[in-house]
Amino acid sequence: MNQGKVRSGFSNPIGKGSLLDSEETIRKALQENPDDLSLKIRLADFYLRKHLLTETRILVEEVLSLDPQHHEALSLLGDLFMKDRIFERAIDCYRQAYGKAPNDYLVLKTARAFKEMKRYDDALQELEKVLVVKPRHFTFLREKALLLLRMNRQTEALETFEKARMIRPDDAYVQKEILRLRSVDKSNEQTIAEIRRMTSMPSKKDDPQLHGLLADKLENAGQIREAAAEYKIASDLQPDNVFFLKKQGYCYYHEKDYDQALRCLAEAFRRNPSDFYVRGTVKKIYEIRGDLGGFLRLLEEVLKRHPHEKTLYGAIKKVRKELEVLSSVPQEP
Incomplete structure (x- = not known):
């Protein structure tokens, strides 16, 4: 292979x-x-x-x-x-x-399942089954580095990302993670300036991972509007990346720009209805707008797309009850 x-x-x-x-x-x-x-x-x-x-x-x-x-x-x-x-x-x-x-792909899938269960040692053991035979397997090295990050073993993660970069020097995600991990001891201002300089280069200006990292650093620095703009660039460059879309929505939510927040977060929810945090935030936005019925319609729409997402049935039932209570409350003259 x-x-x-x-x-x-x-x-x-x-x-x-x-x-x-x-x-x-x-x-x-x-x-x-x-x-x-x-x-x-x-x-x-x-x-x-x-x-x-x-x-x-x-x-x-x-x-x-x-x-x-x-x-x-x-x-x-x-x-x-x-x-x-x-x-x-x-x-x-x-x-x-x-x-x-x-085949290796089944080992990778098994490791990812263990990771989702937070059984990180078991996940690492699965990855090592392949890496001990194929130490230069890029996909498994990158997966191992991501797992080490979950385990808060940043130094080992950086070393593993460095190994992966030796195999694929142009991989944007690996480059971004190395830059992020190396910037841990730098000030936000230094890191932001460095990444801005990189994104101004013709070879890097269309790199979604770099724009995503810049957005993260701007967000940490409290520059929320600027962060939202960078997350939008990253999302436009990589439309299938729900993370960028979700983060963009949270920035708008923080700024109380609920229309833009709902645009981003509702779409993120459509793509991944198991994300309870996104669903909760979307519901709050509809409540702020006084349109809980709109949230119910969104839930029903998403259920049609994802009929096996069992949590949606309970959510729909709960919202219907809330709407019944609201409709029974006498309106002020």
């Missing part, structure tokens, strides 16, 4: 150059080969990438009903359990899949 890139191990039954080309392409291939399990898996993987969890689950369960030990289906089922935050079941799936077809 290429040490610089983790692959799922999936084959490409559709043809070279058409991997996950489109739903239409895969469906057409399935019509011609309705019993091809690899095509069903390809479509399920496509749906998962599009966050269509119900469609993914239907296909995965169909494949497993025909082949209970299908390693790709087990891996995708593990991914669905991760989405539902049922981490132990996810680990069981990944390990079953690994038993049928060992």
